[in-house]
Amino acid sequence: MADALDAIRVFHIDDDPEFAELVATFLEREHDRIEVRSATDAEAGLDVLAERDVDCIVSDHDMPGRDGIEFLRAVREEYPDLPFLLFTGKGSEEIASDAISAGVTDYIQKGGGTDQYALLANRVVNAVEAVQSRRMLTERTRRLETLIGNLPGIVYRCRNDPGWPMKTVDGEVEPLTGYTAAELEADRISWGNDIVHPDEREAVWDAVQNGLATDSAFEVTYRIRTRDGDTKWVWELDEHDRARRLRESHDELRRQNERLEEFVSVVSHDLRNPLNVATGRLDLARDDCDSEQLDAVKHAHDRMEALIEDLLALAREGEAATDLDAVDPAAMVRECWTNVETVDASLAVEFDGAILADERRLRQLFENLVRNAVEHGGDGVTVTIGELDGGFFLEDDGVGIPADRRESVFEAGYSTSREGTGFGLRIVKQVVEAHGWEIRVTESRDGGARFEVTNVAPADE
Incomplete structure (x- = not known):
């Protein structure tokens, strides 16, 4: 099965075609x-x-021919x-046990009710992303092992002593020595002596x-x-225990991935499920x-949902943007404008060209900057x-950001609006750093807020 960078391809089997169509509609509506x-049928x-x-x-479980458990085994x-x-209306401890x-x-x-589709969509996304995280970790482990396995000669750690204990x-210790x-x-044998x-x-x-005295690598x-008494020439490169640090980095990466997976699971499932129930109860009330x-x-429910989405966006994204392509910022901002509740705000575009960027993550940046401008800029704000030379800016003609608060706006949880989550501009900063x-934040031409992004490569380079 191939990893999906964007779309999550779900295959749903249910012997009731009308219900299958309903599930497809709700799943695609719940998560884009x-x-x-x-x-x-299973065949x-x-x-x-x-x-x-x-x-x-x-x-489903009950189907003609193979049932859900038999299909799972196949x-x-x-x-x-x-x-x-397994998404089934026939629930029992026996079926659950067989499925496990x-x-x-x-x-x-x-x-x-419709809450079940939100739950199902969340479980699908969680399951797929957990598998992709494990695959990423496995691949990083494989690369590390390949690096160590293909090093000629030996890799060692020793004390800084003339005998080199x-x-x-x-590595190839015995063939070499x-x-x-x-x-x-x-x-029992001393390398130095x-x-x-x-x-x-x-x-x-x-x-x-x-x-060691100059704190630099040496050879x-x-x-x-x-x-056997033979003499051999060896070339030794020391990078201050590079192999050990690579292993330690791998172990720390594994621990970080485990903590991240646990965090995402708690936020996506343990927090969102009760929220879905509460929202459903509210509709009934x-x-x-x-x-x-x-x-x-x-x-309050809407704010909790927004917080969950922003927390997941922060947790799930990696440190580098690797899927770079030519992107038209003007067209993307216009598209993002339609995805944000802009009320009576207006958009002006003064950009003509393309840049190299990760399209999905750049969309995160623009949507959050637009949302920030609309929420904080005041009635009828123009964005x-x-x-810019080597980049772009997004500004508004609203109330602006005081100079002593301009660095703080990128801190997680910082917000001056009761409508904001405090994570939107932190996500913007994360996207910028990933690229x-x-x-930098400064004052716009009309006294509002202006965000300038630089060191951006044009698409024609």
């Missing part, structure tokens, strides 16, 4: 990354899997890591000490004597009574995007 293809499902890339399967034989969600034993990713019972030794790694690590040629020991020691070429207090509850750009 989801694309749904449907089938009415057709297996045929589709053999022909198309799929990121996640959602399957899928697991060919696609052991493909997310598989067969390797189901998640188990969701059908219910009344070894802590760890990896005639001694085993275990002998060196146990200090038994292997380095006597005529080279002083020069090697001096070269290493000079490198040295010298002779060694093998167990509106049927029973008409109270202005319910409007305040709805506002302008224009061209290697720079951003």
